[in-house]
Amino acid sequence: MRGMTTAMAIGERIAFYRRRRGLSQLVLAGLIGRTEDWLSKVENGRIDLDRLSVIRRIAEALDVAIGDLVGEPTLLEWTADSGVQTVPALRSALMDYRQITPLLAGPAAPGEAADLNSLEADVSAIFDAYQASRYGYVTGRTPLVLSDALTAVRNAEQADRRRALALLALTYQVAVSVLTKLGETDLAWIASERGLAAAQESESPVVLGSLFRSVAYALHSIGRFAAGVDLVRTAAGVLETHLSSRTDESFLSVYGTLFLTGAVAAARADDRASVNAFLREAEDSAHRVGHDTNAMWTAFGPTNVALHRMTTALELGDVQVAVDLAPTIDASGLPAERQVRHAIETARAYAARNRRDDALSVLLQAERIAPEQIRHHARSRQLVLGWVKTNRGHRDTALDDLAGRLRLV
Known part of the structure; x- marks a missing residue:
């Protein structure tokens, strides 16, 4: 898949897998509750398809993964940060059989003390690199930090085990x-x-809340949006028991960010009531924090709530709401990853209103901030690829150059 359909727009991928399944446009359209004419326009690139709730229904009807339709996974380019060890190195680390159970891990090396201060600095460094959209560095460095963290847990004294x-x-x-x-x-x-x-095992409510969010992200990535909504509700109930006694910025940021994650899941599940409820909860947490903060690498605060209000509007199909919100949000004080994600959402909104030049300008500005994120994000790649395919016969140097940098042409 990674090489076979790289140069295909999402409509072309739908047509590719539809034919592989032996389905006519009429049959597939019926399976997803749409007209044959609508599906024909999607496959021919005359309708932009970027709502994940719709893409999920098509993927389910074709019995493929969402990633197969949106062009993921992407090939991570080698950089000075990454060297020549990227995702495969991280895959090897995660699939190390010794992580499955302590029975297979082997005994701790005698006399090997866990340097938790050094490990904490390493974890902070890869988190910071992620927020700077240095994906090559993160994928190259994380396997080493993971190995050190596993060793630290095995070798930690009882007093240090929870921190490890x-x-x-x-x-x-x-x-x-x-x-x-x-x-x-x-x-x-x-x-x-x-x-x-x-x-x-760490018994830290802040860390637990942070990892609840990671599980929700993982559910999103495979299209299990309703399950993500349920998880957020359940996780929030677990964290609520600590809410009255934990008023620190880190806990409130993790708690509020969990609801932002839930709001996106709810939007992709077409659950408008839950979107509104989750955004209200997040807004309340942001009000209690009182300002934008990056506690626990959440980039949480009023600005991130506004970003998610715009994103959920797009996912629900309220394009004009998103277009109106986009210029009112100043994300310049947030980490690069958040700034660029806002730019991608803004470009999506402008593109949906046929403001292609504005959308391209936004992406080009974002590329200067975080080129790796623009290069590897499915949404930015699909936007550019769609423009290239509908722009044939009309030379646009800026677009062609961007497509080249994204390895789309």
């Missing part, structure tokens, strides 16, 4: 974050499961 487990959980969270960005959904699920198990 918390750092292990957070290392898994970084892995989930970058793997979902790259479309490596199965690996992300493995990392989220193991991270949540470590978080539970």
Whole structure:
């Protein structure tokens, strides 16, 4: 898949898999509750298809993964940050059989003390790199940090074990974050499961809340949006028991961000009532925090709530609401990953209103902030690929150059 349909737009991929299944346009359209004319326009690129709720229904009817239709996973380019060890190295680390159970891990090396301060600095470094959209660095470095974290847990004295487990959980969270960005959904699920198990053992409500969010991300990445909504409700109930006694910024940020994650899941599940309820909860937490913060690498606060209000409007099909919100949000104070994600959502909104030049301008500005994120994000790649295919015969140097940098032409 990674090489076979790279240069296909999403409509072309739908047609490719429809033919492989031996289905006519009329039959597939009937399976998803749409008209044959609508599906024909999607396959021919005359209708832009970027709502994941609709893509999910088509994927289910074709018995393929969402990633097969949106063009994931993407091939991570080698960079000075990554060297020549990227996702396969992280896959090897996550599929190491010795992580399955302590019975297979072997005894701790005698006299090998766990340097938790050094490990904490390493975990912070890969989290910071992720928020700077340095995906090559994160995928190259995380396997090493994960190995160190596992060793730290095995060798930690009893008094340090919970801290070591918390750092292990957070290392898994970084892995989930970058793997979902790259479309490596199965690996992300493995990392989220193991991270949540470590978080539970750490007995830290803040770390537990942070890993609940990772599990929700992993569910999103495989299209289980309704399950993501249910998970957020259940997880919020677990965290609520600590809410009255935990008013620190880190806990409130993790708690509020969980609802933002749930709001996106609800939008993709076409559950408008839950979207509104989750956004209200997140807004309340942001009000209690009182400002934008990056506690626990959440980038949480009023601005991130506004970003998610716009994203959920797009996912629900309220395009004009998103177009109106886009210029009112100043994301310049947030980490690069959040700034660029806002830019991608803004480009989506403008493109849906046939403002292609504005959308392209936004993506080009975002590329200057975080080129790896624009290069590897499915949404930005699909936008550019769609423009290239509908722009044939009309030379647009800026678009052609961007498509070249994204390896789409």
